[in-house]
Amino acid sequence: MTNSTPILALEGVHKHFKAGRNTIRVLQDVSLSVTQGEIVCLVGESGCGKTTTGKIIAGLSSPTMGKVFFEGQDVRHLSGEAFNAYRRAVQIVHQDPYASLNPTQTLYRMLSFPLFRHRMVRTQSEARARVLELLQLVDLTPPEDFIDKFPHQLSGGQRQRVSIARALTVNPRLIVADEPVSMVDVSIRVSLLNTLSDLQRRLNLTFVFITHDLAVARYFAWEGRIAVMYLGRIVELGSAPEVTAQPQHPYTRALITSLPEPDPQLTRNKQRIGLRSEDIPSLLRIPNGCAFHPRCPWHVPTVCDVALPELARTESSSLAACHVTAQTAQHAAALAAQAQESN
């Protein structure tokens, strides 16, 4: 990572949808930068805006406000070849491999189409060779057995591999993977994740990995970062081990303590934090101040329900958008400064 320009940066991105007379604020002021070769996981519950963020990154949706930079260039101002280059460089893998593959096309047709479209091959035999190579890359082996198959002849896990191969056709540098393993069985999930990690290392890919499952995020992004989203905003951002071991935002903490774990003793003895309200507010009526305050166990009246907390330094090296953690961090910093002075 010698190049200091991030491969991708979101700056103050907002996304609003109109539904009749209502405006649904799906994303609010999301800023995130991703460096080449990095893995960033977007984690959150349904409706938190993680998929919309992924779509904006991949250029499938444009922000209502805010900017998207690809290698330092505002993608709105890209045109012609520069725009095509951006669209090639960023590819998306969708969640549902049963819906995202055309049932009437063989794998060869599906995978060779983008190759011809982007003039990456000239002849059928070149295309065939490249498709075989791609199938090999995603562990559909031997590739000769798969190349002429239709999606219905494949299992869910195999289909998802085809989706990945399709994303790889145009030699992308950044892959947005939207819940790529949530529809496949437990035993197959791991091998898919391992294939993705493997590709990331071998091809030096950058990953924006979207998942609702923090355990999967921790596993996949162990050397990367996790961004936790809640009602359209990033509320915590930090390295995967740190976010999962020392969550700073009360929402992250609630998620982590709520999740059952595959270990009977551990999961039964976990300390839980109670929420003040069970139900997630509607996106039509996002609470004032910190959107989490109606549920937050640390809620400070007249602070949390009034002012919007910004992503700020915490006691750990993660950033969190919480008035309470910010104060604790300040307090800790003040104590540290005092200690230094008295030394």
Add this chain to the structure above:
Amino acid sequence: MTHQPVLSIQNLHVEYTARRGKVKAVRDVSFDVFPGETVAVIGESGCGKTTLALALVRLLARSAKITGGKVLFQGGKYSAPIDVLRLNRRQLRAFRWRNCAMVFQSALNALNPVLKVSAQVQDTARAHGEHDAKQIEERALWLFQQVRLDPRRVYDAYPHELSGGMRQRVLLALGLLLDPQVVILDEPTTALDVLTQRTIIEVLKRLREEMGFALIFISHDLSMAAELAHRIVTMYAGNIVEIGQVNEVFYQPKHPYTLGLMRAVPNLSGQRTDLISIHGSPPDLIDPPHGCAFAPRCAYVQPICHQQAPPLEMRATDHASACHFWDQLPILREMPALQPKAID
């Protein structure tokens, strides 16, 4: 556990008729469920777990047929065991819901969208011979309170006014309306968010303690099973391959398939361990492989596995597995000294 099981499943077989032949979805399944006990049935999609659950209340699709076995129920007004598979229509109607309630997977589809929740509560109760509307309402409001819903609001609401998590809790309350002795939950928390899932888990824990029902839950989520179950049943290709007390099965699995599942699930706290997947895919249930059905995917396979199906036998206290080489499997973790709360 000296007392009688509330549900005793004995040598159950279920087949589906498909164009290519008979799909043997449940093959020779036997286990007991005791009053107040929670049993988790785990396995991948297509292992027969949902078919098993549906067979217990005889709600199978028309293409399915129970080809053998017994499902003995004892509880409620039945002081001696009755065979659910031999009940006539009228008896079966009475058995379902009052003795054994099933809560379905897709909470979004299980409620009638054009009827208020109150109407669905009253309909259910009337269909089972309860006619005191006032008393039923009180009971429903109490149950809604128990599942942490705002009782009055939910009772008077239409399903579309409720979120997915709320609907799932309405279904759970509805299932408990007639105080059944057995509750079957099919994937109770899939498609629910983490915090909602936690609410459901806590609600289930409390209610089973208060109401004393036995719980059978079908899940592919091992973490849920670890948290809620007293005993675990692992199914593979229509068979039970392992059954045992929750700590036994999680820490010292005695079947390579269970071991494989345990190693494939990422954990959230503690050391990050490399996960290992089970290669291959489940077998064709129209023509299951000879010998052990897991042999083609098994890391511990030996020639005998392809010839002879291993019987489900006791390998430790209250812990049975169907594997020829169960004693060669590694111990995942030392068994903790502390057992989870026993049920009496």
